[in-house]
Amino acid sequence: MPTETFFNLPEEKRARLLDILLDEFSQNDYKNVSIGRVADRAGIAKGSFYQYFADKKDCYLYLIQLGIDEKTAFLKQSPPVAPADMFAHIRWLLNIGMHYQFHNPRLAQIGYKAIFDDVPLPDETMQVIRRGGYAYFKQMVEAGIADGSLDPSVDADIAAFLLNAAFTDLGKHLMERFAISPDNLLAAGVESFQKDEVRRAIEQVIGILENGLRKKT
Amino acid sequence: MPTETFFNLPEEKRARLLDILLDEFSQNDYKNVSIGRVADRAGIAKGSFYQYFADKKDCYLYLIQLGIDEKTAFLKQSPPVAPADMFAHIRWLLNIGMHYQFHNPRLAQIGYKAIFDDVPLPDETMQVIRRGGYAYFKQMVEAGIADGSLDPSVDADIAAFLLNAAFTDLGKHLMERFAISPDNLLAAGVESFQKDEVRRAIEQVIGILENGLRKKT
Amino acid sequence: MPTETFFNLPEEKRARLLDILLDEFSQNDYKNVSIGRVADRAGIAKGSFYQYFADKKDCYLYLIQLGIDEKTAFLKQSPPVAPADMFAHIRWLLNIGMHYQFHNPRLAQIGYKAIFDDVPLPDETMQVIRRGGYAYFKQMVEAGIADGSLDPSVDADIAAFLLNAAFTDLGKHLMERFAISPDNLLAAGVESFQKDEVRRAIEQVIGILENGLRKKT
Amino acid sequence: MPTETFFNLPEEKRARLLDILLDEFSQNDYKNVSIGRVADRAGIAKGSFYQYFADKKDCYLYLIQLGIDEKTAFLKQSPPVAPADMFAHIRWLLNIGMHYQFHNPRLAQIGYKAIFDDVPLPDETMQVIRRGGYAYFKQMVEAGIADGSLDPSVDADIAAFLLNAAFTDLGKHLMERFAISPDNLLAAGVESFQKDEVRRAIEQVIGILENGLRKKT
DNA sequence: GATGAATGAGGATTCATTCAT
DNA sequence: TATGAATGAATCCTCATTCAT
Numbered sequence: 089m090p091t092e093t094f095f096n097l098p099e100e101k102r103a104r105l106l107d108i109l110l111d112e113f114s115q116n117d118y119k120n121v122s123i124g125r126v127a128d129r130a131g132i133a134k135g136s137f138y139q140y141f142a143d144k145k146d147c148y149l150y151l152i153q154l155g156i157d158e159k160t161a162f163l164k165q166s167p168p169v170a171p172a173d174m175f176a177h178i179r180w181l182l183n184i185g186m187h188y189q190f191h192n193p194r195l196a197q198i199g200y201k202a203i204f205d206d207v208p209l210p211d212e213t214m215q216v217i218r219r220g221g222y223a224y225f226k227q228m229v230e231a232g233i234a235d236g237s238l239d240p241s242v243d244a245d246i247a248a249f250l251l252n253a254a255f256t257d258l259g260k261h262l263m264e265r266f267a268i269s270p271d272n273l274l275a276a277g278v279e280s281f282q283k284d285e286v287r288r289a290i291e292q293v294i295g296i297l298e299n300g301l302r303k304k305t
Numbered sequence: 306m307p308t309e310t311f312f313n314l315p316e317e318k319r320a321r322l323l324d325i326l327l328d329e330f331s332q333n334d335y336k337n338v339s340i341g342r343v344a345d346r347a348g349i350a351k352g353s354f355y356q357y358f359a360d361k362k363d364c365y366l367y368l369i370q371l372g373i374d375e376k377t378a379f380l381k382q383s384p385p386v387a388p389a390d391m392f393a394h395i396r397w398l399l400n401i402g403m404h405y406q407f408h409n410p411r412l413a414q415i416g417y418k419a420i421f422d423d424v425p426l427p428d429e430t431m432q433v434i435r436r437g438g439y440a441y442f443k444q445m446v447e448a449g450i451a452d453g454s455l456d457p458s459v460d461a462d463i464a465a466f467l468l469n470a471a472f473t474d475l476g477k478h479l480m481e482r483f484a485i486s487p488d489n490l491l492a493a494g495v496e497s498f499q500k501d502e503v504r505r506a507i508e509q510v511i512g513i514l515e516n517g518l519r520k521k522t
Numbered sequence: 523m524p525t526e527t528f529f530n531l532p533e534e535k536r537a538r539l540l541d542i543l544l545d546e547f548s549q550n551d552y553k554n555v556s557i558g559r560v561a562d563r564a565g566i567a568k569g570s571f572y573q574y575f576a577d578k579k580d581c582y583l584y585l586i587q588l589g590i591d592e593k594t595a596f597l598k599q600s601p602p603v604a605p606a607d608m609f610a611h612i613r614w615l616l617n618i619g620m621h622y623q624f625h626n627p628r629l630a631q632i633g634y635k636a637i638f639d640d641v642p643l644p645d646e647t648m649q650v651i652r653r654g655g656y657a658y659f660k661q662m663v664e665a666g667i668a669d670g671s672l673d674p675s676v677d678a679d680i681a682a683f684l685l686n687a688a689f690t691d692l693g694k695h696l697m698e699r700f701a702i703s704p705d706n707l708l709a710a711g712v713e714s715f716q717k718d719e720v721r722r723a724i725e726q727v728i729g730i731l732e733n734g735l736r737k738k739t
Numbered sequence: 740m741p742t743e744t745f746f747n748l749p750e751e752k753r754a755r756l757l758d759i760l761l762d763e764f765s766q767n768d769y770k771n772v773s774i775g776r777v778a779d780r781a782g783i784a785k786g787s788f789y790q791y792f793a794d795k796k797d798c799y800l801y802l803i804q805l806g807i808d809e810k811t812a813f814l815k816q817s818p819p820v821a822p823a824d825m826f827a828h829i830r831w832l833l834n835i836g837m838h839y840q841f842h843n844p845r846l847a848q849i850g851y852k853a854i855f856d857d858v859p860l861p862d863e864t865m866q867v868i869r870r871g872g873y874a875y876f877k878q879m880v881e882a883g884i885a886d887g888s889l890d891p892s893v894d895a896d897i898a899a900f901l902l903n904a905a906f907t908d909l910g911k912h913l914m915e916r917f918a919i920s921p922d923n924l925l926a927a928g929v930e931s932f933q934k935d936e937v938r939r940a941i942e943q944v945i946g947i948l949e950n951g952l953r954k955k956t
Numbered sequence: 957g958a959t960g961a962a963t964g965a966g967g968a969t970t971c972a973t974t975c976a977t
Numbered sequence: 978t979a980t981g982a983a984t985g986a987a988t989c990c991t992c993a994t995t996c997a998t
Contacts, residue, residue, distance in 0.1 A: 093981075093982065096981085096982085097982085115423065116423060117334055117336070117337075117422070117423070119334070119336065119337060120334075120336050120423070122966080122967065122968090123967075123968065123969085124966075124967070124968085132983080132984090133983060133984045133985060134968090134969085134984090134985075135969090135970080135971080135983070135984055135985065135986090136982075136983055136984070137969095138968090138969065138970075138971095139981090139982065139983075143968075143969070144967095144968070144969090204421070205334075206334075242509070242513065243505070243506065243509045245482065245506075246506055246509040246510055246513070247509075247513065249474070249475070249478045249510075250471060250510060250513060250514075253470045253471055253473075253474040253475075253478075254467060254470055256470075257466070257470040257473075257474075258466070258470075261466045261470075265462060288460070289460065289462075289463055292459070292460045292463040292464075293463055293466075293467060295517075296459065296463070296464065296467060296514070296517035296518055297467075297513070297517055298517070299456075299516055299517040299518075299521075300512075300513035300514055300515070300516040300517030300518075301513055301516075301517075310957070313957095339991085339992065339993090340992075340993060340994085341991090341992065341993085349958085349959090350958060350959045350960055351959085351960070351961095351993090351994085352958070352959055352960060352961090352994090352995085352996085353957080353958055353959070353960095354994095355993095355994070355995080356957065356958070356959095360993075360994075361993065361994090527978070530978095551768055551770075551771075551856075551857075553768070553770065553771055554770060556970085556971065556972090557971075557972060557973085558970090558971065558972085566979085566980090567979060567980045567981055568971095568972090568973085568980085568981070568982095569973090569974080569975085569979070569980055569981060569982090570978085570979055570980070570981095571973095572972095572973070572974080573978070573979070573980095577972075577973075578972065578973090638855070639768070640766070640767065640768070640771070676943070676947070677939070677940065677943045679916065679940075680940055680943040680944055680947070681943075681947065683908070683909070683912045683944075684905060684944060684947060684948075687904045687905055687907075687908045687909075687912075688901060688904060690904075690908075691900070691904040691908075692900070692904075695900045695904075699896065722894070723894065723896075723897055726893070726894045726897040726898075727897055727900075727901060729951075730893065730897070730898065730901060730948070730951035730952055731901075731947070731951055732951070733950055733951040733952075733955075734946075734947035734948055734949070734950040734951030734952075735947055735950070735951075738950075744960075744961065747960085747961085748961085773987080773988070773989090774988080774989065774990085775987075775988075775989085783962080783963090784962060784963045784964060785963090785964075785989090785990085786962075786963055786964065786965095786990090786991080786992080787961075787962055787963070788990095789989095789990065789991075790960090790961065790962075794989075794990070795989070795990090
């Protein structure tokens with residue numbers, strides 16, 4: 089975790105540094121992020137970085153935690169749909185996820201990288217990052233099969249995989265498709281991407297998966 | 306591309322070097338592959354590496370191209386199912402893809418990494434790598450809608466995205482799920498993973514997507 | 523030398539800082555003493571350190587001088603045995619020395635380090651530190667030879683060396699042997715080490731050297 | 740241990756580097772030896788150092804081992820006096836030790852530093868370095884008391900301490916006293932310090948200690 | 957063709973010291 | 978007077994690449 093010094097920084101300066109950190113860590117693998125480059129871009133001395141963070145890992149951990157906290161806040165802010173109807177629940181989840189990813193795409197990207205890259209994180213943090221993914225969906229699918237809403241011939245593992253793949257990649261896809269970049273977002277505001285086309289795209293994905301998984305009547 | 310010297314190498318020597326290159330580039334990010342380590346493992350001098358390849362990038366590019374060529378060969382070797390029935394065609398594609406991934410997991414992994422990592426490749430090569438994925442599926446979906454076999458309310462972009470995500474991630478998922486590693490594959494032979502469970506998993510994914518996309522009658 | 527500011531410090535604060543300085547400089551080489559660590563432990567700002575001392579060297583010099591002063595005070599406080607009998611005098615000296623070392627082991631340790639480590643002290647200070655050792659003993663030995671109490675075949679330089687080596691190392695040896703650490707001393711009180719075993723050890727050393735140097739009758 | 744590369748170096752180059760390493764590590768504490776300074780002085784690139792040694796510690800360990808080997812060779816070359824007469828044995832030991840210290844003062848100094856400084860050495864190496872010191876003398880003293888040649892009232896610990904202190908510091912003392920520096924030695928040759936004055940000094944120290952410890956008749 | 961020694965830029969990290977508040 | 982943020986030189990170490998043999 090950052091030092092007190094970091095939090096005491098003038099708002100503007102801290103924001104600029106944080107902005108650059110998000111940029112670097114979302115664009116590069118952990119190992120390829122250079123503290124020197126960060127310091128240069130932020131206009132601070134290399135030594136100053138170490139006034140703010142114990143070391144590179146500490147800084148990275150902070151960003152990861154920031155991502156977890158922000159996402160948690162997002163999830164809390166919109167009360168969860170009762171998981172009685174699985175697809176309604178997924179709709180809610182995906183909407184939150186997309187919203188989060190649009191709201192803070194670089195933080196989301198850092199979290200995404202953390203899942204797939206070789207990264208020096210404590211095991212407990214890795215668990216937190218991975219939670220809500222595959223395992224979460226599998227449990228949902230099993231419940232859906234048990235209560236008879238899903239086709240019993242469905243393999244829970246496979247269904248979970250599909251939901252997870254869709255969930256994980258959809259944000260990236262939409263940002264590419266609608267030419268949304270972090271810079272865009274900052275310039276145009278998040279609202280602009282709450283557009284119908286985005287909502288419709290999400291709805292489509294869920295619709296297809298729902299069709300594919302629902303019990304045939 | 307490698308120098309003539311590389312291709313003039315005694316078969317055994319070149320094979321060993323190639324083996325190690327596949328290993329290193331499939332396990333590590335481009336930047337984290339160390340030429341020194343490669344040379345050590347291959348039992349050649351570091352200088353010799355530069356007799357075979359112009360530089361690290363050249364070597365990497367060669368592996369990428371190798372992957373493209375091998376996959377192309379795979380696709381050609383098994384005559385494509387007439388795309389009359391889109392899902393039959395997808396079944397065929399996925400099977401080829403899985404087969405390829407199981408046949409040469411390290412090459413597949415390198416190609417996979419090239420898509421998602423920040424990697425120093427010429428733009429044209431990047432296009433080749435990504436070609437055949439999303440765009441290919443989109444075109445298939447559009448044809449399916451046109452010929453009436455797919456639900457016309459389906460958004461071709463979204464359907465293509467879903468198919469692509471499934472296609473891209475499924476190999477990884479199966480390898481993880483059935484604890485398949487490149488080492489496993491070499492030891493146990495490819496056939497062992499042509500198992501029913503793998504085929505069934507692939508079939509499930511396609512089944513779900515088919516259900517989700519087919520025109521309701 | 524410290525600034526006026528340092529001496530104007532509330533007694534308690536100055537004492538705490540001094541305590542920590544003694545700790546750090548007695549446990550670490552000059553170069554390995556970190557001002558940051560000192561400031562942290564003392565609960566002061568790093569900048570404050572530079573209100574009290576011109577720089578690290580200045581601070582170090584102060585501790586050295588403190589050691590010299592304290593030892594001088596020790597020597598003065600117990601009236602010297604008339605050097606008529608050289609070994610009685612040495613006994614007294616050693617006792618004072620041990621007493622001093624037990625009384626203020628960290629200051630003694632700092633002085634000890636200053637003799638053997640590579641340390642940035644002005645030459646005149648180095649002379650003061652080393653004074654009273656070798657040269658002092660040599661003069662005593664020469665007097666002993668002159669007045670006929672010592673074996674005239676003894677080389678004064680060598681005898682002085684031996685006495686000095688014994689004198690210099692004995693304190694360390696005893697502290698190691700009886701597992702005496704500065705912490706011990708603070709906890710158990712100095713008196714506990716005025717034990718017979720310590721006195722006996724000192725007596726032994728002097729006895730052996732006396733035997734070795736006395737004129738044979 | 741150094742790499743093969745180091746040993747393949749042209750004799751002259753390796754000698755120069757070794758010379759500088761001996762210089763640096765004998766004059767400075769481990770932590771204060773700068774690889775950059777070594778490389779500059781040796782006229783090699785910083786990176787080259789790491790072609791020769793795995794790291795700083797590896798290099799240091801090599802010097803330590805060199806010292807152990809050289810001293811061992813010295814001890815072997817002159818057949819040990821039967822320890823029947825303890826002081827004859829000590830005479831032999833001291834002579835060897837002095838000879839070694841004069842022969843390779845910087846190596847001796849490095850070994851000396853290793854005993855007293857805080858240094859990153861494996862435990863087994865530390866034991867080798869420390870062997871032959873205090874413990875060795877104590878055992879000799881105990882044997883001397885047992886066979887009746889030493890005064891039974893002598894405390895073996897104290898006697899061992901004295902012998903060790905004399906043994907350890909004498910070389911340094913003689914080098915200072917006769918203004919012997921490594922540079923001197925290289926210029927004038929080792930023989931010049933095999934002088935009578937040095938032999939006489941050693942003899943004196945042993946004589947005094949012998950007088951001091953022998954059983955009174 | 958093969959070798960492997962040499963290079964030097966670049967990376968993370970530490971720390972004494974300065975200075976504006 | 979006290980603070981603590983800022984600095985930058987120095988530290989150890991890595992690695993792709995070059996080049997003489």
